[in-house]
Amino acid sequence: MSRLPVVAIVGRPNVGKSTLFNRLVGKKLALVDDRPGVTRDRREGDASLLGLDFRIIDTAGYEDEDPDTLPGRMRRQTQAAVDGADVALFLIDSRAGIVPLDEEIARWLRGADTPIVLVANKVEGRSGEQGVLESLALGFGDPVQMSAEHGEGVADLFEALRPFIEREDDAFEEEEEDESPDAPLKLAIVGRPNAGKSTLINRMLGEDRMITGPEAGITRDSIAVDWEWLGSPMGPRKVRLIDTAGMRKRAKVQDKLEKLSVADALHAVDFAEVVVLLLDATLGLESQDLRIADRVLEEGRALVIALNKWDVSEEPSKTFNGVKAALEEGLAQVKGVPLLTVSAATGKGIDQLIAAAFETRDAWSHRVGTGELNRWFERAVEANPPPAPGGKRIKLRYITQAKTRPPGFILFGTRVDQLPMSYQRYLINGIRRELGFGAVPVRMTLRAPKNPFDS
Structure with missing residues (x-):
């Protein structure tokens, strides 16, 4: 697909950049709050304005701070966004007037x-x-006058942008959902604050794309970045990386903005195919990690777990075995979730992690033929027949795979409403183990025949 023109939104904090971004992409993708400095990383989205299609970048508020401070690192991200854009929108707050930072x-x-x-x-x-x-004194001519919140002035913004980004109508093709093995892998990185999620993505990209630092909770929005993995034996493979805000225990999340950030991270999981739960090897596995993993599996997403900071772990073997045992116990509904070790600081283990993510997506997208499925099903039922509650036999007739991503199966039979969960788990575990689905979430629906006299 041809490259869309890129438009960057810049300005000091709290002038409405994220509100304008949300209006142009048509979704509330960027967090909006009355406090300045909500946006910290560059956030990108596909925008459409009266028929003009372009890529829009929402940047952190430009602040005059030391480059080594958090605001200083945010400013570098803004500068990089402008340098890579075809045109930049310089936003000012007309109600506040021109202030020294605008100048x-x-x-x-x-x-x-x-x-x-x-x-x-x-x-x-x-x-x-x-x-x-007052804005005329800034040296950019007459400003486009608009209200991003209420949608006023959109036509004027269209006229201002058109000379820089207009293309022929057929220059760009609509990007459709692609379920082929060559489609970009949608990979979300989740975990507790300060586990190293942004550092890991920066190491993959080979640039300081995400703002990082010792302060916990720097990432607030879920940021998606396109990347090409060059370490695959099959040649370069495309990945869409999604960095998310750290997820703390719900009882500790009191701040309104942090609640929005955590909700945004959970929303990002919905758009992912594979989710990497990043753990801090120096801290081990905590109950919050298991809650995050449970949420990922409940949403039907494939899960990979990575132990980060492996290079500075004091007792690596003991930590790895302890985490593995805790996962086997804590994630009893899905056995064998891939557990790998990485170092975001050095890059060690990243190729193995991405390879495991692609393999897991393959299992998540796998479809088994009806004949092979029912031959396995007959063997499974013969080896362990269903119970007969109240002396009445449950008759299981056949099974079919209804969907993939995640895999879903329909089990047909009589009195299936009385089939115990333990037996359903027996069948689901067998499907995973023997039919190539691995440690991905599998759904099973029970369906009785329409004829009530059928036995």
């Missing part, structure tokens, strides 16, 4: 090679008129 950003942008479109946001009502007039 500082304007000086920086005037020296950039990227074309700039000035946007005066929050113009609803008369309170924004003075800010619009």
Whole structure:
């Protein structure tokens, strides 16, 4: 598919960048809050504006801080986004008027090679008129006047962007859901705060794409980045990496913004095919890790578990065996979830992790033929017949696979509403073990014949 033009949104904190981003992509993908500095990493999405299609980047608020501080690292991300964009939208808050930081950003942008479109946001009502007039002094001409929150001024923004991003109608093809083995792997990285999720993604990409640091909870939005894995024996393979906010115990999540971040991380799991639960090897497995794993499996996603910071673990063998035993006990519904060791700091183990993720997706997408499935089914029922509650026999007739991603099966028979969960687990475990589904979530639906006299 041809590359979409890229538009970056820049400005000081709390001028409405994430609100504009959400409006252009048509979804509430970026977190929005009254506090400044909510967005910390670059967030990207496909946008459409009155027929113009482009890639939009929501950046962190530009702050004049030391490069080694968290705001300073956020500023570097903003600069990288502008450098890679075809055009940048410079947002100001027309109600607040022009402040010194706006002037500082304007000086920086005037020296950039990227074309700039000035946007005066929050113009609803008369309170924004003075800010619009003041913005002329920034040196970018008349601003586009709009209200990102209420959708006013969209047509003017279209006219301002069109010269920079307009393409022929047939230049871009609609990206469709691709379930082929060559389709990009949608891989979400989840875990508790400070487990090293952003550091791991940066190591994969070979650049400081995600902001990292010793402060827990730096990542707030779920950020998706396209990447090509070069370590596959099959040649380069495409991966869509999704970095998420750290998930703490619910009782500890009191802040409204953190609640939004955790909800956003859980929402990201819904869009993933495979989820990597990243653990801190220096801390081992905690109950919160098991809760996250349970949530991933409940959503029907394939799960891989990785022990990070393996290079600084004091007793690596003891830690690995302890975590493995705890997983076998804590994730009894799915045995044999892949457990690997990695070091986000050095890159060791990353190729093995991505290889395991692709293998797990293959199992998650696997379909078995009806003949092979029912031959296995007959053997399983013969080896362990279903019980006869109340002396009445449960007759299991046949089984079929109804879907993949995750695998779903329909079991037909009489009195199946009385089939114990233990027997259903026996069948599901057999399907996983003997039919190539591995440690992925498997769903089973019981269905009785329509004829009530059928026995």
